[in-house]
Amino acid sequence: MNGAHEPGFFEMKSTFKLLWLQSAGCGGCSMSLLCSGARDLVGALDAVGIRILWHPSLSEASGGEVMRIFEQCLSGEVALDALCVEGALLRGPRGTGRFHRHAGSGVPMSEWVKKLAGVARHTLAIGSCAAWGGVAAAGENVTDACGLQYEADQPGGLLGANWKSRGGLPVINIAGCPCHPDWITETLTALALGAFGMQDLDTLNRPRFFADHLVHHGCTRNEYYEFKASAHKPSDLGCLMENLGCKGTQAHADCNIRLWNGGGSCARGGAPCISCTEPGFEEPGHPFHETPKLAGIPIGLPTDMPKAWFVALAALSKSATPKRVRDNAVADHQVVVPAAKKTGLK
Amino acid sequence: MTRIVVGPFNRVEGDLEVTLEVKDGAVAEAWAGSPLYRGFEQILRGKHPMDALMFAPRICGICSVSQSMAAASALADAMGLQPAPNGRITRNLAHAVENVADHFTHFYLFFMPDFARAEYAGRPWHEAAAARFRAVRGAAAAEIMPARTAFLSAMATLAGKWPHSLALQPGGVARALEASEKIRLFALLRDFRRHVETVLFGDELEAVAALDSAAALARWAGEKPRGDLGAFLAIADDLALERLGRGIGRFMSYGNYPQAESQFLQGGVWDGRLQALDAQAIAEDISHAWLDGGTRHPAQGVTRPQDEKAAGYTWCKAPRLAGLPMETGALARQVVNGHPLARDLIQHGGGNVKSRVVARLLEIAVILSEMERWVQQLVPGEPFCAQGELPHEGAGAGMVEAARGSLGHWLTVENGRIANYQIVSPTTWNFSPRDSDGTPGPLEQALVGTPAGEGNVAVQHVVRSFDPCMVCTVH
Numbered sequence: 001m002n003g004a005h006e007p008g009f010f011e012m013k014s015t016f017k018l019l020w021l022q023s024a025g026c027g028g029c030s031m032s033l034l035c036s037g038a039r040d041l042v043g044a045l046d047a048v049g050i051r052i053l054w055h056p057s058l059s060e061a062s063g064g065e066v067m068r069i070f071e072q073c074l075s076g077e078v079a080l081d082a083l084c085v086e087g088a089l090l091r092g093p094r095g096t097g098r099f100h101r102h103a104g105s106g107v108p109m110s111e112w113v114k115k116l117a118g119v120a121r122h123t124l125a126i127g128s129c130a131a132w133g134g135v136a137a138a139g140e141n142v143t144d145a146c147g148l149q150y151e152a153d154q155p156g157g158l159l160g161a162n163w164k165s166r167g168g169l170p171v172i173n174i175a176g177c178p179c180h181p182d183w184i185t186e187t188l189t190a191l192a193l194g195a196f197g198m199q200d201l202d203t204l205n206r207p208r209f210f211a212d213h214l215v216h217h218g219c220t221r222n223e224y225y226e227f228k229a230s231a232h233k234p235s236d237l238g239c240l241m242e243n244l245g246c247k248g249t250q251a252h253a254d255c256n257i258r259l260w261n262g263g264g265s266c267a268r269g270g271a272p273c274i275s276c277t278e279p280g281f282e283e284p285g286h287p288f289h290e291t292p293k294l295a296g297i298p299i300g301l302p303t304d305m306p307k308a309w310f311v312a313l314a315a316l317s318k319s320a321t322p323k324r325v326r327d328n329a330v331a332d333h334q335v336v337v338p339a340a341k342k343t344g345l346k
Numbered sequence: 347m348t349r350i351v352v353g354p355f356n357r358v359e360g361d362l363e364v365t366l367e368v369k370d371g372a373v374a375e376a377w378a379g380s381p382l383y384r385g386f387e388q389i390l391r392g393k394h395p396m397d398a399l400m401f402a403p404r405i406c407g408i409c410s411v412s413q414s415m416a417a418a419s420a421l422a423d424a425m426g427l428q429p430a431p432n433g434r435i436t437r438n439l440a441h442a443v444e445n446v447a448d449h450f451t452h453f454y455l456f457f458m459p460d461f462a463r464a465e466y467a468g469r470p471w472h473e474a475a476a477a478r479f480r481a482v483r484g485a486a487a488a489e490i491m492p493a494r495t496a497f498l499s500a501m502a503t504l505a506g507k508w509p510h511s512l513a514l515q516p517g518g519v520a521r522a523l524e525a526s527e528k529i530r531l532f533a534l535l536r537d538f539r540r541h542v543e544t545v546l547f548g549d550e551l552e553a554v555a556a557l558d559s560a561a562a563l564a565r566w567a568g569e570k571p572r573g574d575l576g577a578f579l580a581i582a583d584d585l586a587l588e589r590l591g592r593g594i595g596r597f598m599s600y601g602n603y604p605q606a607e608s609q610f611l612q613g614g615v616w617d618g619r620l621q622a623l624d625a626q627a628i629a630e631d632i633s634h635a636w637l638d639g640g641t642r643h644p645a646q647g648v649t650r651p652q653d654e655k656a657a658g659y660t661w662c663k664a665p666r667l668a669g670l671p672m673e674t675g676a677l678a679r680q681v682v683n684g685h686p687l688a689r690d691l692i693q694h695g696g697g698n699v700k701s702r703v704v705a706r707l708l709e710i711a712v713i714l715s716e717m718e719r720w721v722q723q724l725v726p727g728e729p730f731c732a733q734g735e736l737p738h739e740g741a742g743a744g745m746v747e748a749a750r751g752s753l754g755h756w757l758t759v760e761n762g763r764i765a766n767y768q769i770v771s772p773t774t775w776n777f778s779p780r781d782s783d784g785t786p787g788p789l790e791q792a793l794v795g796t797p798a799g800e801g802n803v804a805v806q807h808v809v810r811s812f813d814p815c816m817v818c819t820v821h
Contacts, residue, residue, distance in 0.1 A: 024384050026817050027359050028407025028509045034451070035495050035508065040488040052482060056356045060459055060481035062806060063352050090384075098653050101381040103363035104353030109382075135404045139389035142651070178407065178510055234520040235731035260507035262499035269506015269513035270520030274400060276510075287394035288512070332522035332730055 003195040011194030013049050016081045018188065019073060019116065020055040020126075023109050024100050024136045024145060025087025028178040029127040030057045035261055036181035048189050053078065063104055070112065073119055082191060083120035084184075085113055085148060088129040088136035089158040092144035099143040110158055113148070117159060121167040122191050123148065124174055126184060131173035131206075132279040133157075139283075147173075149205070153279035169198065173205045177276035182258060183210050204279065206252065214303060215248035215265075215273045218256035225249075227321040228314045229329035234289075238329025240272045242298060245289050249302035251275035347374065350798070352805060353381075357456040357481075359408050360816025362777070364789075364809065365659075368798045373805065376786070376793035378777040383636070383661040386821040387649040390767035395421060395736055395759050398767065402755065403510045405769065406818040408451075410509035411444040411501075412748035413818070416755040416769075419744030422516035424759055427734035431606065433518015435720050436730060438603045438610075439531070440504040440514065441746070442717050447498055448749035449676065449706045450542075452813045454479070454490045457703065458574070460810065461581055465801050471581050478577065486574065489545065497538040503527050517732030525726045532721045539714055546707065548573035554711035558686035560694055563704070575707050582700040591792045591808035593697025594671055597678035598623065598775070600754065602747035603716075610716065611747065614682045615667065616692075623667075625745065628754070630663040630770065633782040637663065641782065644756040645741065647768035661820040664778040664787060665770050673697050673788045674751030674775045675812060677705035685712070697792070699811040706749075706813065738762050748772050750813040771818035788812075 022030070034057075038044040042052070054061055054069050061069065072078040089110045090099040097108025105112070117123045125148045128134035132152055136145035147157045149171040155161035157171075164170055172191075174183050187207050190196035202211045216225070224230070224239035231238035240246035248256070251273050255265045266273050274288050275281045286292040292299045301310050324336040353363035363379040386405050390398060402417035403410040415437060422429065429437065459481035466472045478486045501508035505519065513520040523531075539551060547554050548571050557563050566572065567579045582588065600623065601613025615621045631641045636658035638650040644665075652658070664671075672678075677697055680688035687708060691701040737759060744755040751772025758766040778787035789812060797804045 022360070024382060026404055026407040026410075026509075028404065028410060031407040031410075031509050034455075034491065035498055037495060039492060041491055042482055043488060054356075055482075056354065057359065058455060058482050059356055060463065062356050063354065066354050066356065090382075093651065093653050096653070099383045099385075099651070100361070102353075103355060103361045103379070103381050104351060135389075135401065136384050138401070139385070139391070139393075142385045142388050143383065145384075177404065233731075233733050234515045235518070235522055235729070259502070261502040262495070264502025264506045266506050266512060268502070268521070269504075269511055271506055271512030274512065287396055288400045289396050333524065333727055 003190065003197050003200060005199065013081070013192065015051045016049045016192035017051050017053050017078060018082045018084060019053045019069070019080055020084040020086065021109070021113060021116070022056050023085055023087035023113060023130065024090045024143065025127060025129045027057065027086070029086045029184070030055070032178040033181045033184050036185055037262060038185065045185065045188065048192050050188055050192050053080070067104060070116065074115060076119065080116065080120045082122045082124060082188060083116050084124045084126050085130045086126040088133050088145035088147065089113060090136070090143045090145050092142065113158065117148070117165065120165060122169060122172065123165045124172045124187065125149070126174055127179050128175045128177045128276055128281065131175045134177060135282045137282065150279060169201070170205050172201065172207065175206050175277040176253065177281070180210070180255070180258060180260060183207065202252070206277065210254045210258070211252040211277065213252065213254040213257060215251040215253050215255045215267070216302070217254065219248055219267050220256070221267060223325055224329050226317060227325050228318045229321050229325045232330055235270055235332040236330050237332065237334070240267060241291065243291050244272050245274070245287070245291050246272035247275040247300060248273035250300055251278055253277045355809060357459065358810065358814045358816055360819065362809070362814060362816045364793070364805070366793065366798055366805065371797055371799055373793045373796045373798045376790045377659055378662070378779060378787060378789050379660045380662040380777065380816055380820045382816070383651060383820055385649070385651070387767055387769060390764050393764050395424070395757065395764055398757065398764065399512060399514070405821045406815060407509045408448060409444070409748040409750070409753070409815055409818050411441050411505070411511065411514065412746055412753050414511060414514040415441050415746045416744040416753050418514050418516045419746060420742040420755040420757040421736070422734070422742070423744060424740045424742030424757055425516055425734040425736055427516050427732055429516070430518045430729040430732045432522070432724055432728055432730040433515070433732065434604060435723055436504055436519045436523060437514055439717060439720055440501060442603065442713050443498065443500045443504065444508065445749040446710050446713055447494055449710050450490065450494055452749070453703070453707060454486050456813070457810050458486070458578065459484065460803055460806050463803055465803055469584060471577070471584060475577065475581065478574070493538065493541045497534070500531055500534050503531060515731055517734055518730045520731060522730040523724055523726060528721055528724050528726065532718060535714065535718050535721065542710060542714065544573070546573045547575055547711065551711040551715045554708065555715065557708070559690040560687070563687060578703060587700040587807065588695045588698050590699040590796060590804055591811050592695070593673045593792050594788050595696050596670060596672050597681045597697070598667060598672035598674050598752055599679040599682040600745040600747055600752045602679065611679055611683045615672070616678070616681045620682065625743065627668040628665060628770070630665050631781040632663050633657060634659055634779040635663050636661055644754060644768040644770050645743065645758070647756065647766070649768070660779045662774055662777060662779055664781045665775050666781055671778060671785060671788050672775055674772050675702060676709045676749070677702045678751065679747055680705045680709060699807050702811040736762070748818070750815050751775060769821050771815070771821065773812070773814045773816060773819040776812045777814055777819055
C-alpha cells in the first residue's frame with residue numbers, strides 16, 4: 001500500500017464500519033473528537049464511507065442492542081473495519097480484570113477488547129491511555145493498567161508485542177491526552193481510503209503526520225526560546241522550557257501547528273507541554289510545573305541537540321537578549337512592544 | 347418479580363450498570379452499579395501538590411474544567427491564596443463555558459435521542475422528534491455540533507485548550523488576556539447566544555431566565571413555537587415526564603462562580619426550606635462499595651479497593667450529608683439559589699425527569715447572559731495570576747459545581763507532598779449505592795415505580811435526567 005505517497009486512486013469502500021469502545025479512561029478523547037472543526041462531523045466521516053456502528057457517547061443503542069452489535073462483529077455477520085479503543089486496559093486486581101467489568105455483560109472489558117480486536121481489520125488506540133496505559137497507569141499502577149500494545153514504552157501491553165490486526169498493521173497509536181480531533185478523523189479517513197500503511201507510522205506506531213513534528217514547531221514563544229528569555233512563574237510571557245517544565249522541544253506532536261479548539265494549545269494557554277503524546281508522560285519523575293536541572297542546565301534538552309551546543313548557544317543568546325524580550329519574558333503582558341520603524345522594511 | 351440488568355448504558359459518559367427488580371411492570375427496587383475503578387485518589391498520594399492540576403482534569407473528559415477548578419481551589423485554600431480578580435473572572439468564564447456546553451451537549455446528544463426511538467412510533471410528536479433528534483443522524487446533531495465547537499473555541503483563548511487544560515491555577519490563570527481578546531470572547535458569546543435563542547428557545551435568554559412559575563412556562567410554551575425546548579415540553583406533557591423519576595426531595599449545591607464577595611450562585615441545602623450547607627457534615631459510607639474502611643469525612647477519607655467484598659455491588663462510595671442522600675445538579679443549584687421557576691417546579695412534583703431537564707436549559711439562559719457581563723469586567727494589563735507559596739504541611743478543600751452537580755476535592759499536604767486526596771463527584775452523590783442504614787441513593791430511589799420491561803425506555807429517561815458522569819463517579 002503506497003497510500004497517499006504516490007499518484008493513484010483511493011480505494012474508497014462503500015462502508016467502513018467503526019466500533020468505539022471506552023475502556024478505563026475519562027472519555028476526554030471522545031469529547032475532544034466532538035470539538036472537530038468539521039462542518040458536520042458525522043457527515044464528514046460518512047462522506048468518505050465511515051459508518052459508526054456504535055459509539056458510547058453518540059449512539060441510540062443501549063443494553064442488549066449493543067451486545068447484539070458486538071456479537072454480529074464477532075460472528076463475522078458484520079465486517080468490522082475499525083475498532084477504536086479509548087482508555088487503558090485494566091488487568092487487575094490479580095489478573096482478573098475486575099477493576100473494569102463491562103456493564104451489562106459482567107465480562108472484563110479487556111476480554112471484549114481482545115475478542116473484538118481479533119476480528120477488526122484495524123485497531124486504533126485512541127489517546128495515551130489506550131496506547132501506553134497513560135494516566136491510568138500512574139503512581140503504583142494499582143489497577144495494572146496497560147495500553148493495547150504497549151506498557152509505557154515497552155512493547156507488549158494487552159495484545160502483545162508481535163500482534164497484528166487482520167489488515168496487517170499493529171495497533172495504531174493515536175496518542176495524546178487527549179488526542180486532537182483531527183488526528184482521529186484524518187487517520188480514520190486515510191484508513192477508509194486504503195491510504196494508510198506501515199510507512200505512515202513512526203517507531204512507536206503513532207501516525208507520522210502528527211508525530212513527525214515537535215510541539216515546539218509553531219510555538220508563539222519562539223522568540224523567548226531563541227534568547228532563553230524564560231518565564232519564572234505562571235502567566236509570564238517567556239519561554240516555559242527553562243523553569244516551568246515545558247517539554248515542547250522534545251514532544252512529538254503538531255499542537256502548535258494544527259492548534260486546538262480553533263486556535264489554542266497548552267503553551268498558548270501559558271501551560272507547559274507535558275509531552276502527553278509520549279509513553280510514560282504521566283510519571284516524569286519531577287513535578288510537572290518544574291524543569292529538572294543538573295548544574296543549572298535542564299536535563300531534557302531539545303530533540304537532536306547535543307548538550308554542548310545547547311549550553312554554548314544558551315549562554316550566547318542570553319547575553320544577546322534584547323531588552324524588550326528580557327522584560328516581556330517576566331511580565332504577563334507586553335511591557336515593551338516591538339519598535340515601529342519609520343522606513344520601509346528591508 | 348424479575349431481575350434485569352441494564353447495561354451498557356450509553357450516552358451517560360462512562361460505565362453504568364443498573365440492576366432492577368421488576369414487579370407488575372414497574373421497578374420495585376434498583377441498584378446503581380459503577381463497574382470501573384481507576385484509582386486517582388491512590389495515584390495522587392505522594393505526588394507534588396501542584397501535580398493535582400495535571401491529574402484532576404483527567405478524571406473526566408466532560409467535567410475537565412470543573413475538576414481543575416476544584417483542584418485549583420483546594421490548592422489555593424491550602425496556600426491561603428486569593429486569586430487575582432482577572433484570574434477569578436477568567437476561571438469563571440472557562441468553567442461556565444464548560445458547564446453551559448455540557449448542558450447543551452446533554453440535551454441534544456445524550457437526552458433527546460431517546461424520543462426518536464421506535465418504541466414511540468405513533469405518538470403525535472414522534473415523526474418530528476425522530477427527524478430532529480435521532481442519535482447520530484438527526485438534523486439537530488448536525489446543526490448544534492458546529493455551534494458547540496464554535497462556543498468551546500472560547501477555551502483556546504481562556505485556557506489554551508479543552509478538555510484537559512493546565513492553564514487554570516490556584517491564583518488565577520496562566521495566561522493574561524488582551525483587550526482584543528475581550529472583544530473576541532464577547533463576540534463569541536453573542537454568537538452562541540443568537541444560536542441558542544434561535545434554535546433552543548425561540549426567545550431571548552432574558553425572557554427564558556425571567557419565567558417564574560410552571561404556569562408561566564406553560565403559557566410561554568403555548569404562545570408560539572419555542573424551539574427545541576418547546577418540542578421537549580410538548581413531549582414531556584404527552585408522556586407525563588413530571589411524574590417520572592421522582593427524586594428524594596433534598597437538594598444540595600456548593601454554590602458556584604465566586605465573585606469579589608460571595609458567589610454568583612449561592613450554595614446551600616433545600617428540603618422544603620433553605621438551609622446553610624455544613625461541609626463538615628459530609629461523610630462517605632463504603633458499606634456497599636468494593637472498598638475497605640469505614641464512614642469518613644472526605645478530609646480523612648481513605649480509598650482501598652477490596653473486590654471480594656460480599657456486600658459490595660459498585661466501586662462508588664455513598665456520600666451523605668448529615669447521614670442523608672442528596673440530589674445535586676442544575677435543578678438543585680437553581681432551587682437553592684432561589685430561581686422562582688425551579689422552586690415552583692419542585693413544589694408541583696419535586697425533582698423529576700421534566701424539572702431536571704427544564705432546570706438545565708434554564709441555567710443555560712441564566713449563565714450565558716451573565717457571562718457577557720463577566721467578560722466586560724476584565725481589566726487587561728492588571729494581573730491574571732496571584733502567586734503564592736505552598737505550605738510544607740497543610741490542608742485545603744475545593745468545592746465547586748460541575749454541570750451535573752456538586753464536586754469537592756479535599757487535599758492534605760505533609761512534607762511538601764500530597765498525603766491524602768479525596769474526590770467526591772456529582773454522580774457519586776446522585777448514583778450512590780445504599781448506605782449502612784440500607785438507604786438507597788438518589789437514582790436508586792428515583793427509579794422505584796418507573797415502568798420497566800421490554801419496549802419501555804422510561805428507565806433510560808430517568809437515568810439520563812440526572813446527566814450522570816460515570817467516569818467522575820468513581821475516579
